[in-house]
Amino acid sequence: MNKMTFSLTPEPDALAAAGHGRLHHDVARRLALRIVSGEYPTGHLFTAEVEHADALGVSRSVLREAFRMLTAKGLVSSRPKAGTWVNERKRWNLIDPDVLAWQLQCGASDAFLRDLFELRRVVEPQAAEMAALRREESQLLDMANALDTMEHHTLQSEKGRAADLRFHALLMEATHNEMLLALSNSILTAIASTTAVKQHIHVHPRDPMPEHRELHRHIADRSPGRARRAMRKLIDLALGDMEMALKHF
Structure with missing residues (x-):
């Protein structure tokens, strides 16, 4: 393993x-x-x-x-x-943000990463669909600003990674669902930790902006099905990046 x-x-x-x-x-x-x-x-x-x-x-x-x-x-x-x-x-409370971070910091097996990305596939596409239906104009604008910052600074910088987390946090907020928001910190911890690992290991990281822009566009257009598919695509590519990065570790 x-x-x-x-x-x-x-x-x-x-x-x-x-x-x-x-x-x-x-x-x-x-x-x-x-x-x-x-x-x-x-x-x-x-x-x-x-x-x-x-x-x-x-x-x-x-x-x-x-x-x-x-x-x-x-x-x-x-x-x-x-x-x-x-x-x-x-x-163990496996999705507690601290427990999740400790596991990622200490060591992540193939099975753990599989479970982690499966959690993202269950939660985030549904959240994207709901955000497309319920988002507010102010949230949409804040998401666009976060993507601009992410693109300007890139994920190789702390500011870029913080902007990426801001985008995903705003998407979760745009669902206006308290139960999903309760999972938000765990999801953000997963994103932050795996992104940091990928940027640390991967020599030539893939540009994630096209998928993020596509997701934002579908949320702006109030297209729930397309937003769901865009989020699933984003997660699948992130998993592929992680697997690629680990081959170089």
């Missing part, structure tokens, strides 16, 4: 430099990467709180907050006197 991995080990003083309000997030991330990578397998029981806090170089209160965060995302469970242990994968 192919797998892409990236080193995400923090600098030695990274946690010390973080403010207390962010420290438990950093600790949760460090623990999560070890869980997702399999270094801490299912059923792994964490050592006594004091020992584990000392090993991480943080206070017990910071460690408790980190475990609370991981518990809320389904990665771990705890019980008084029994301790804290790693849950089996089926209990």
Whole structure:
């Protein structure tokens, strides 16, 4: 099974430099990467709180907050006197933006990428169809401005990638569906992470603007069927780009 991995080990003083309000997030991330990578397998029981806090170089209160965060995302469970242990994968909240990002950062198998793009194929074409029917003129204008910025800066820059995310976020907002909006952060995390990987690896990335412009045009024309097909095409090409990029990794 192919797998892409990236080193995400923090600098030695990274946690010390973080403010207390962010420290438990950093600790949760460090623990999560070890869980997702399999270094801490299912059923792994964490050592006594004091020992584990000392090993991480943080206070017990910071460690408790980190475990609370991981518990809320389904990665771990705890019980008084029994301790804290790693849950089996089926209990993880896999589409939580943090969990999704940790998996992409730590390593993505072929199966994981397949599932991720299948999620996009299920959600985004339907969202594009709904946006074509429900979008507002102001949203349409903002989407056009985002595409202009994306084209000017390209996806090889942070500004270009931010504009791409802005476009997709506006499309989700244009559905005027709260349930779809609840999935928006997960979808945007998937787009941001895979785009960054493609731009990092691919020597000569494909120009994605024609497909984005086509999608915007169909939304502007209030053509739901064409918008759906344009979004599906955009996603399929993105998957092809990802597979091509990984061959060069």
